[in-house]
Amino acid sequence: MDKEQTVSQLRQLMSEQLELSLPDVIKEEDRLYEDLNVDSIMVLQLVVYIEEVFNVTVPEEEMDPAVFQTVGSLVDFIHALKGAHIAQVETKS
Numbered sequence: 001m002d003k004e005q006t007v008s009q010l011r012q013l014m015s016e017q018l019e020l021s022l023p024d025v026i027k028e029e030d031r032l033y034e035d036l037n038v039d040s041i042m043v044l045q046l047v048v049y050i051e052e053v054f055n056v057t058v059p060e061e062e063m064d065p066a067v068f069q070t071v072g073s074l075v076d077f078i079h080a081l082k083g084a085h086i087a088q089v090e091t092k093s
Contacts, residue, residue: 028072
């Protein structure tokens with residue numbers, strides 16, 4: 001999955017599940033709080049949806065506020081989690 005697809009899926013998630021009014025295209029440099037009007041409660045909800053949609057587990061100790069600064073930092077975090085998940089699966093087989 002490339003970053004563009006992840007950004008698109010995140011936009012859909014935030015728009016539908018968090019009921020945010022978002023521009024048609026969100027960019028990696030868009031800030032979640034300032035530009036997209038996400039609040040701290042929404043971030044918690046977003047984590048749950050990210051786990052479901054992207055089939056990853058977000059460890060509580062990795063809930064660094066820096067992850068939720070921009071769309072890009074969140075996308076990088078999701079990709080890192082997916083990479084960790086793939087590595088775990090490969091190790092088990």
